[in-house]
Structures are given as structure tokens and as C-alpha cells.
Amino acid sequence: MSNAGLLVFTGVWGLDPTFLSEECYNELSMGKAIVAENITYSYNHHLAVDHISFHIDEGEILGFLGPNGAGKTTTLKMLIGLLTPQDGKISILGMDIKKDLRKIQAQIGVCFEEKNLYEDMSAIENLNFFASLFGKKIDAEALLERVGLSAQRKDRVVNYSKGMKQRLMIARALVNQPKVLFLDEPTDGLDPVSAEVIRKIILEEKEKGVTVFLTTHDMMEADKLSDRVAFINEGKIVALDTPDNLKHEYGKRILKVRYQKDSELKEEELPLESEKTPERVREILSSYHVRDMHTEEATLEDIFIQFTGRSLE
Numbered sequence: 259m260s261n262a263g264l265l266v267f268t269g270v271w272g273l274d275p276t277f278l279s280e281e282c283y284n285e286l287s288m289g290k291a292i293v294a295e296n297i298t299y300s301y302n303h304h305l306a307v308d309h310i311s312f313h314i315d316e317g318e319i320l321g322f323l324g325p326n327g328a329g330k331t332t333t334l335k336m337l338i339g340l341l342t343p344q345d346g347k348i349s350i351l352g353m354d355i356k357k358d359l360r361k362i363q364a365q366i367g368v369c370f371e372e373k374n375l376y377e378d379m380s381a382i383e384n385l386n387f388f389a390s391l392f393g394k395k396i397d398a399e400a401l402l403e404r405v406g407l408s409a410q411r412k413d414r415v416v417n418y419s420k421g422m423k424q425r426l427m428i429a430r431a432l433v434n435q436p437k438v439l440f441l442d443e444p445t446d447g448l449d450p451v452s453a454e455v456i457r458k459i460i461l462e463e464k465e466k467g468v469t470v471f472l473t474t475h476d477m478m479e480a481d482k483l484s485d486r487v488a489f490i491n492e493g494k495i496v497a498l499d500t501p502d503n504l505k506h507e508y509g510k511r512i513l514k515v516r517y518q519k520d521s522e523l524k525e526e527e528l529p530l531e532s533e534k535t536p537e538r539v540r541e542i543l544s545s546y547h548v549r550d551m552h553t554e555e556a557t558l559e560d561i562f563i564q565f566t567g568r569s570l571e
């Protein structure tokens with residue numbers, strides 16, 4: 259069965275995953291960079307992640323999209339072994355996170371909110387130090403050039419701006435040439451230049467076949483970068499599909515017409531799918547002077563609101 263078929267069949271693994279046999283689970287994990295099955299985490303009885311299941315294919319970017327407090331970081335922390343799920347299973351690159359955490363950690367790159375850089379050292383020193391932890395020798399200068407920090411490579415990190423630190427964090431996540439990248443809100447609150455550098459690197463890594471788990475509450479970013487997006491709200495995945503499929507399936511397409519009626523500029527929104535729309539358009543065209551007319555697609559944000567009743571901000 260193809261992956262797509264499997265996804266449809268289980269409806270984003272909508273089958274109760276607790277029914278999956280070990281054999282079936284192993285089969286599902288093959289060719290997948292990440293498989294999370296039924297994972298759960300509570301902080302002092304507060305259910306932050308509530309029995310969620312999803313997978314990410316090798317070379318795929320999954321945008322994990324949800325408002326603050328939805329459970330994105332908690333999920334990411336479970337996927338990288340910083341938190342142990344209180345229920346469920348995780349496999350990364352075909353390895354069980356409980357059994358093979360060390361091996362997994364050697365093959366992943368992580369960039370998340372806690373800035374773990376040595377601020378008294380330069381960017382070059384930081385990268386060489388972290389590469390040495392993996393037993394690797396790297397071309398730190400080339401890596402810094404990719405993130406646009408060549409000119410400041412010898413400056414102490416303490417003097418860097420927020421955007422520069424974040425770009426260095428991304429470079430740091432790449433020192434071991436990871437097969438899977440975990441990025442937690444990588445562009446949140448950054449200047450546009452830094453944000454664009456980071457988005458470019460994410461796409462370059464994908465081109466090389468790297469898998470990316472990207473959390474964000476920026477729907478434009480998720481739309482632009484992700485092969486598929488998962489909507490997460492109050493610890494649950496409420497939808498998971500390609501941005502196009504989500505928009506096609508759930509978004510209403512609208513024809514917006516602005517026309518002059520006497521001295522007033524009027525605006526009408528007509529649903530494209532409605533049978534009455536062509537007639538109304540003819541009426542407007544024959545009776546008024548039309549200023550402009552264009553179709554508008556629903557955004558991911560609109561669809562997120564449909565699913566959850568709340569916005570991403």
C-alpha cells in the first residue's frame with residue numbers, strides 16, 4: 259500500500275493506534291523518518307499533549323502549526339528525547355527512542371527556544387566545539403557563510419543580535435550533518451533578513467533529503483515551507499494534510515467584486531461554488547461600473563479557525 263493510501267485508510271492514523279500490533283507498527287515505521295504513535299505528556303496533571311499520532315516521511319517537511327500553549331514544544335521535546343512520553347511510542351529513523359536515544363541523537367539536529375551557545379566564545383569556536391562533541395571535523399567557515407555570519411565569525415556571541423544568535427543556532431544544529439532537523443519556532447520574533455536566511459536553509463536541507471519537523475505559529479511560514487501541516491490545538495492534532503488539500507477541502511473560495519453604485523463604492527463577496535453567483539455577477543456587470551473583481555482563497559489561518567474556533571495568535 260502506498261504511503262498516501264495508508265494515510266487515507268487510517269485517516270491521519272485515525273484508527274485507535276493502541277490497536278496497532280508490534281508488526282504493524284514496525285511496518286509503518288519503515289521509510290519514515292519519524293513515527294509518533296499515541297504519544298502523551300502531562301505536566302502535573304495538565305495534559306499538554308493528548309495521545310497524538312503522526313509520521314513524517316524521509317525528506318519531508320512537516321509544519322506543526324498551533325497557537326501558544328497548544329503543545330508544540332512538548333511534542334518536540336518528546337521527539338528529541340528530552341521528555342519521555344507517558345504513553346505511546348516514538349521511532350526516529352527506524353530506531354526506537356527508548357532503546358537507541360544516543361544513536362538517534364548523533365543523527366539529528368535541534369534548534370529550540372533555549373539558547374545553548376557559549377556566549378564568551380566566537381561563532382567559529384562554538385561550531386568547532388559542538389562538532390568535536392560529535393567527533394566531527396567541520397568547515398565552520400563554510401557553515402557560517404551559509405547563515406550569513408562570515409563577517410562576524412570571530413566576534414564573541416554575547417555581542418550578537420537575537421537574529422544572529424538564532425542563525426548561529428541553526429548552524430549549530432547542522433554541525434553533525436543531521437538526517438532529521440527539529441526546529442522550534444525558528445523564525446519567531448526575528449528580523450526579516452534573519453528569518454529569510456533560516457527559511458532558505460530549511461529548504462536547502464530538504465533538497466539534500468533531510469527531514470524537518472518544524473513548529474510554528476506563523477501560518478504563512480507553514481504554508482510556504484511545509485509539505486504537510488498538522489494543526490495542533492489543546493494537545494490534539496485536529497487536521498493533517500498538505501496545505502493545498504486543506505485549502506481545497508475546507509476553504510471556501512470567494513469572488514470579491516467592488517463596484518460603484520451612485521456615489522458609493524460597494525463590495526460583495528460571492529461564494530464561487532454557489533449556483534447563484536454567475537447570475538449575480540451578470541447583474542452587477544450590467545447595472546454598475548465594476549471597479550475590480552478577483553477570487554480569494556482561504557488561508558491556512560481561516561481553516562485553522564474553522565477547526566478550532568480560535569486563531570493562531
Ligand code: ADP
Nearest residue numbers: 301304306324325326327328329330331332333
Ligand atoms: P507550545 O509550544 O505550543 O506553545 P507547549 O508545549 O510549550 O506549547 O505547552 C503546552 C502546555 O503545557 C501549555 O499549557 C503550557 O503552559 C504547559 N507547559 C509547558 N511547559 C510546562 C512546564 N515545564 N511545566 C508546566 N506546564 C508546562
